[in-house]
Amino acid sequence: xxxxxxxxxxxxxxxxxxxxxxxxxxxxxxxxxxxxxxxxxxxxxxxxxxxxxxxxxxxxxxxxxxxxxxxxxxxxxxxxxxxxxxxxxxxxxxxxxxxxxxxxxxxxxxxxxxxxxxxxxxxxxxxxxxxxxxxxxxxxxxxxxxxxxxxxxxxxxxxxxxxxxxxxxxxxxxxxxxxxxxxxxxxxxxxxxxxxxxxxxxxxxxxxxxxxxxxxxxxxxxxxxxxxxxxxxxxxxxxxxxxxxxxxxxxxxxxxxxxxxxxxxxxxxxxxxxxxxxxxxxxxxxxxxxxxxxxxxxx
Numbered sequence: 675x676x677x678x679x680x681x682x683x684x685x686x687x688x689x690x691x692x693x694x695x696x697x698x699x700x701x702x703x704x705x706x707x708x709x710x711x712x713x714x715x716x717x718x719x720x721x722x723x724x725x726x727x728x729x730x731x732x733x734x735x736x737x738x739x740x741x742x743x744x745x746x747x748x749x750x751x752x753x754x755x756x757x758x759x760x761x762x763x764x765x766x767x768x769x770x771x772x773x774x775x776x777x778x779x780x781x782x783x784x785x786x787x788x789x790x791x792x793x794x795x796x797x798x799x800x801x802x803x804x805x806x807x808x809x810x811x812x813x814x815x816x817x818x819x820x821x822x823x824x825x826x827x828x829x830x831x832x833x834x835x836x837x838x839x840x841x842x843x844x845x846x847x848x849x850x851x852x853x854x855x856x857x858x859x860x861x862x863x864x865x866x867x868x869x870x871x872x873x874x875x876x877x878x879x880x881x882x883x884x885x886x887x888x889x890x891x892x893x894x895x896x897x898x899x900x901x902x903x904x905x906x907x908x909x910x911x912x913x914x915x916x917x918x919x920x921x922x923x924x925x926x927x928x929x930x931x932x933x934x935x936x937x938x939x940x941x942x943x944x945x946x947x948x949x950x951x952x953x954x955x956x957x958x959x960x961x962x963x964x965x966x967x968x969x970x971x972x973x
Contacts, residue, residue, distance in 0.1 A: 718930075719748050719930065720930045721749065721752070721932055722743035722751070722933045723913070723935065724740055724752055724754045724755065726756050726757070730761025730769070730793050730794075731765065732765055743776075744780060748931075749780070750930075752780055752783070753782075753784075753916045753917055754782060754797065754801055756784060756797060757787030759793075760794050762793075777800070777801070783804075783805065783923075784797070784798035785805050785911075786804065786807065786898065788809075791812055791813060792816065794812070798812075801879075804907045805907075805910070805911040805912075807910060808897065808898045808899040808910055809898060810897065810901075812896055812897075813894060814895045815873065816872070816893030817865050817869045817872060818865075819861060823851075824849045834850075835848075835849070836850070837851075843857060872891065882905060890904060
């Protein structure tokens with residue numbers, strides 16, 4: 675009977691040893707909930723990249739990932755990578771507030787991708803510094819409320835719509851009737867109030883005079899270069915530049931370990947094997963009142 679080669683035998687023993695180690699780690703995490711402990715055993719200190727991409731219709735996945743980054747001892751600073759036209763008001767405000775609180779514990783830097791407009795800029799303004807490309811689309815500090823009126827169309831096809839309501843203004847924005855002057859005034863007052871909240875948040879987050887911000891906040895978009903000239907962006911740079919800046923901020927060496935956010939349902943072994951990388955496109959029920967810039971066509 676042929677004898678096994680010593681090298682092959684050694685490799686077999688090593689393979690079994692590694693398999694046993696991984697199995698032990700798996701059952702430890704499964705039985706004790708030691709997800710964070712397991713990752714910290716294998717990970718070096720580094721920078722977390724919190725990705726906010728697509729329309730903002732929900733905040734829960736972003737808040738969950740931000741909490742994970744904030745509590746992870748091996749993550750020393752966080753870069754918020756923003757590539758969004760904005761979205762619903764309340765989720766945007768929730769993310770802004772969460773970043774403001776996290777900033778007290780760990781440095782937070784914003785890195786703008788191709789677009790960080792409206793709610794995207796709202797979120798960026800909560801960070802310690804904003805890094806953008808000269809061609810990034812940003813700004814659009816404003817609020818929009820949109821709805822359709824199909825009254826004339828319904829008349830043409832012989833359909834009538836009725837509203838049974840408890841108050842005079844309960845059916846504001848109904849597609850079955852035109853908007854009255856009083857109704858328009860009420861909705862405009864609402865939009866102005868929420869716009870004021872946007873302006874105040876940017877002024878607070880950026881340390882700017884609120885009067886100056888209000889002059890810039892007429893809803894127009896700016897390029898990254900224009901935004902830097904008027905003080906809405908701190909410096910030019912890529913995501914890698916933002917990561918390097920965050921690393922220097924906490925005294926880390928060049929090329930730190932980088933951990934990318936993922937959806938909360940991903941398993942720890944996927945985060946370990948693939949480097950905690952992923953995208954999110956939160957979707958929820960559409961809201962009328964939005965911090966969002968929505969061009970018909972943009973290429």
